[in-house]
Structures are given as structure tokens and as C-alpha cells.
Amino acid sequence: MVSGAQGGRLEELAAEFSHIERAMGDPAVLANPAEYTRLTRRHRELTPVVALHRERAEVVGALAQARELLADPELRELAAGEVESLSARLTELDAELEVLLLPTDPDDARDVILELRAGAGGAEAGLFAVDLLRMYTRYAEGAGLKLNVLEASESDLGGASRVVAEVTGEFAFRALKWERGVHRVQRVPATESQGRIHTSTVTVAVLPQVEASEVHLDLSEVRIDVFRSQGAGGQGVNTTDSAVRAVYRAGTPDEIMVVCQDGRSQIKNREKALQVLAARLAERERAAREAEERQTRAAQVGTGERSEKIRTYNYPQNRVTDHRLEGEVKNFALDSVVAGGLAPVVAALARQERERQLLDLAEAPDGAA
Structure with a gap:
């Protein structure tokens, strides 16, 4: 059952939704791309909540009418069936709304800068980085997102020691935020003559993109170099003289270096490099603010040591294990996951997080939530 406080919150969100719909038709807003983008993003976030809230109001009204009909002997049986089905639907709606009203990540709707770095394991780690990039590309396509490689540093045997990509589309960060951390692979490398299983790692960082106004970037502190791209570890980046290093x-000690060699346009590469730089600066500021909660970037990606991992890809056993989950729910079919089937893993992690939030809410003193 939706509580009084939750009901009040739903009314506030419904009012905000109506205000946004009116504002999106305002010529002054239409002439301001940044404000229009902000409003459309918030509109998308509120749409499922408001839709359920409106359906709940209709169900509550229909349920009240059905209960009144229980007093009519001729309609009592029919009304009893209506009361039962409407009550069941009201329970379902309350449960769905309870989840939607849980605290959300303010970065969920943002585009993403995705970074992969080969860790322990030498050439095999570089090959695994390329495998992960392929996995994320397929996952993004299935989720209606677009992944575009901005930089890739070639390593031995067609691998990549480092890859930077941009992922754009609705709720890109929400789709990828669970990937932050150390990914470990256990398999027999192609170069292994005795069939021994090797363990290698790749660290993954997922940085929400930020608007220029959200981070202070003094261009006088940025050096821009233009050079010829060196290829992309088999990922097909154009070789031109317009690659940009910012x-x-x-x-x-504050140095941050960004390279973008995605396209032939020096202007576009410069723009992308500055976007990535802004995202890294925002992440640095966020890490400093949240150091006490161990949400610094270092904690996010780890050191790359084999003992640190969020997920293991075990090829001999055709199994992917996400170590943040518990029980059998933590194991998934490897061939499906590496083919881009990350959705079940993401769903399990999101479900666990919602359960944790609900538990925290239930255990909190009245009014603390």
C-alpha cells in the first residue's frame, strides 16, 4: 500500500510532469537547446511513474464503485469478482510504484565515456580488452545505444592495451554503470602450447558525460596537440593527421591526458577530447567528495590485480560469475554474455540494489527515509 508520504510524493511528481509538458511547448524553451534537453530527459524519467500513478487513481476509483455494488444482491457476485481483480491490480501497482519511488542515480540518463585498460596477463589481457569491447558493442546495439570508439592503443596479437569509447542513447549510464571494476578471464590463450589455463584482467571505468556548465575547465590549462593516428588495435579507426591529444x-600531479582519433575532422576530435576531459574532471571531483564512501575512481576500477574482480569469465566451464551476486543467480552462460547478452546480469544487479534499498527503507526509523 502506498503510504501517505509516498502519495504526497506522487502528487508532487505528477505536478512536475504537467509543468514540464507545458514548458516543453514554450517557444523560449524550444529556443534554448540545453534547457529543452534537460526537460526532455526529466520527462522520460517521470513518464513511467506518472503513468502508474494515473492508472492507480483509475483503479482506486473503479474499486470504490465495485465495493458499492456489493450491497446490490443482483450484482453482488459480479462485483465481488471485480473487487478481487482490482484489489490484486492495486497491490501490483503499489509494489511497482514503491520500487520507482526509491532513490535513483541522477546520472542514469546521461551518455557515457567507457574506458577499458588491460591489466595483469600481458598480451592475453589486451585480447580480452578487445573481447569486452565487442561484447559492449553488441550489448549497446541490443539496448538501442550507440558505441563509438574514440581511442584505442594497439597491443600485441591484435589486442588493445587501452580503449576509450563513447556510448550515447537513452539511459546509457544506467545500462552500463554495473560494469565498473575489474573483469577477470580464465581461458587457454591461443599462444599456450601446453593447454594451460591463464588468468588475465581488464579494468573498466564508466564515466557519465557532463554538460560544459557542470564542470570548470579552464582552456588555458589545456594543451592541444594534433598528430597522425596510429590505428586502433583492429577496431578500424581512420588513419589521418587530425588525431587530437588534450x-x-x-x-x-593533476595531469590528465585524453586522445581522440575517431574521425577525420580535427574540430570534431578536439570537441570529443574536451568532452572526455570534462567527464574525467567531473569524476575526479566526485571521487574527492565521496572518498569516505569508497567511491573514488581508484575503487571503481581497482589496480588490475588478479585477486580484485567483480566478474569472472571462465571459458573452460562456459560460465560467467558476477561476484556481487549470491547463490546460483550469480552464474550466467558465457557464450550468451560475451555475445552481448548482458541484460540478465544487469537486471539481477539492479534487482539486488532495489532489494537493498527497500530493506534499508524498512529498517530506517520513521521519517528517516
């Missing part, structure tokens, strides 16, 4: 506070 270095923030070069030679200082």
Missing part, C-alpha cells in the same frame, strides 16, 4: 595541467 593534456590538462601537463607536468603536474
Whole structure:
């Protein structure tokens, strides 16, 4: 049952939704791309909540009418059936709304900068990085997202020591945020003559893209270099003279280097490099603010040591194990996952997080939530 506080919150969200719909038709808003983008993003976030809220109101009204008919001897049996089905639907709606009203990640709707770095394991780690990139590309396609490689540093045997990609589309961060951390692979490398299983790692960072106004980036502290691209570890980046390297506070402890060699346009590459740089600066600021909660970027991606992992890809056993889950629910078919079938893994992790939030809410003192 939706509580009084939750009911009040639903009314507030419904009012905000109506206000946004009116604002989106305002010529002044239409002339402001940044504001229009913000409003459309919020509109998408609120749509499922408001739709359920409106359906709930209709069900509550229909249920009240059905209960009144219980007093009519001729309609009592029919009304009893209506009361039962409407009550069941009301229970379902309350459960769905309870989940939707849980705290959400404010970055869920943002586009993403995805970084993969080969860790322990030498050439095999570089090959695994390319395998993960292929997995994410297929997953993105299935989720209606677009993945575009911005930078890839070639390593031995067609692998990549580092890959930076941009993922765009509705709720890209929500689709990929669970991938942050160390991914471990156990398999027999193609170069292994004695059939021994090797263990290698790749660290994955998922950075929400930020608007220029959300982070202070002093261009006087950024050095821009233009050079000829060196290829992309088999990922097909064009070889041109327009690759761009952006270095923030070069030679200082704060230095951040970004390379973009995606297209033939130097202007576009410069723009993308600055976007990635802004995302990294925002992540650095976020890490500093949340250090006490161990949500720094270092904690996000780990060191790349074999003992640190969020997920293991075991090829001999055709099994992927996500170590953040418990019981049999943590195991998935490897061939499906590496082919881009990450949705069941993401769903299990999101479900676990919702259950944790509901438990915290139930255990919190009255009014603390």
C-alpha cells in the first residue's frame, strides 16, 4: 500500500510532469537547446511513474464503485469478482510504484565515456580488452545505444592495451554503470602450447558525460596537440593527421591526458577530447567528495590485480560469475554474455540494489527515509 508520504510524493511528481509538458511547448524553451534537453530527459524519467500513478487513481476509483455494488444482491457476485481483480491490480501497482519511488542515480540518463585498460596477463589481457569491447558493442546495439570508439592503443596479437569509447542513447549510464571494476578471464590463450589455463584482467571505468556548465575547465590549462593516428588495435579507426591529444595541467600531479582519433575532422576530435576531459574532471571531483564512501575512481576500477574482480569469465566451464551476486543467480552462460547478452546480469544487479534499498527503507526509523 502506498503510504501517505509516498502519495504526497506522487502528487508532487505528477505536478512536475504537467509543468514540464507545458514548458516543453514554450517557444523560449524550444529556443534554448540545453534547457529543452534537460526537460526532455526529466520527462522520460517521470513518464513511467506518472503513468502508474494515473492508472492507480483509475483503479482506486473503479474499486470504490465495485465495493458499492456489493450491497446490490443482483450484482453482488459480479462485483465481488471485480473487487478481487482490482484489489490484486492495486497491490501490483503499489509494489511497482514503491520500487520507482526509491532513490535513483541522477546520472542514469546521461551518455557515457567507457574506458577499458588491460591489466595483469600481458598480451592475453589486451585480447580480452578487445573481447569486452565487442561484447559492449553488441550489448549497446541490443539496448538501442550507440558505441563509438574514440581511442584505442594497439597491443600485441591484435589486442588493445587501452580503449576509450563513447556510448550515447537513452539511459546509457544506467545500462552500463554495473560494469565498473575489474573483469577477470580464465581461458587457454591461443599462444599456450601446453593447454594451460591463464588468468588475465581488464579494468573498466564508466564515466557519465557532463554538460560544459557542470564542470570548470579552464582552456588555458589545456594543451592541444594534433598528430597522425596510429590505428586502433583492429577496431578500424581512420588513419589521418587530425588525431587530437588534450593534456590538462601537463607536468603536474593533476595531469590528465585524453586522445581522440575517431574521425577525420580535427574540430570534431578536439570537441570529443574536451568532452572526455570534462567527464574525467567531473569524476575526479566526485571521487574527492565521496572518498569516505569508497567511491573514488581508484575503487571503481581497482589496480588490475588478479585477486580484485567483480566478474569472472571462465571459458573452460562456459560460465560467467558476477561476484556481487549470491547463490546460483550469480552464474550466467558465457557464450550468451560475451555475445552481448548482458541484460540478465544487469537486471539481477539492479534487482539486488532495489532489494537493498527497500530493506534499508524498512529498517530506517520513521521519517528517516
